[in-house]
Amino acid sequence: MKPHMLNCLGLLLLPLAAQAIEPGPSSPQQHHTEVWLQMQARNQLASNHAQPASPGERELSLQRWMESFKHPIPEYYKEYSTGGKGK
Template sequence: MKQNILSCLGLLLLPLAAQAIEPGPSSPQQQETEAWLLLQSRGQAASPIRQTAAASERDLSLQRWLESYKHPIPPFYKEYSGGQRK
């Protein structure tokens, strides 16, 4: 009984002994990627010029989106059809 209690206590204390592993040196490509992601998340690399779509461009994109619903979804795709229409 005493052995069971001690083993359970040891298992409960085990996470306290774990320590985080410090990351090692990363490659220059990794550092560059992390720098760009940091700029993106902070919004520091955003363009000062607001990019908007004209009303005609919005209408055309909405029309394309609506027309995409006119094509039925096939029950399955043939393996070698290559995206050809029938």
Template sequence: MKLTLLATLLLAGLPMTALAIEPGPSSPQQKQTEGWLQLQVSGERASANRQKASPAERDQAMQRWLDSYKHPIPEYYDQKQGGSTPGGGSSN
């Protein structure tokens, strides 16, 4: 009986812990990032010039997307395998 009552009180108190978290950005950088994302969503600063893709560009984009499914996703990535960086060093 005591265990059931204790579990009920504990579960009833869980939503109150979420109220302790203050909403909003936690740093100036996060505030600025959220501002930029809000501009993107609202379209407030969108260009007046519509950017349209030509039919050829749309076909190429679709083909790239379809070609991406030709490569199997490996179960594990080999950490030793890799290329080199532009500076000539190895990525290993």
């Protein structure tokens, strides 16, 4: 009974020990990354020049896409081991 009461008391006091994490970047690198992501999301860095694909690039892209349909989708996926026992 006593361990059960101590566990309950510990769980009740747990929120009092939690501390809030300060908002914002934790490093200069994270700050730069967040700035770039915000500029991209706001479309501030979009190119003024259209960048269409060449006919050759479009043909290769279409060819890769069409070849992706040659492989059947298995009914079940096997889980493969990365090593260890049972090789």
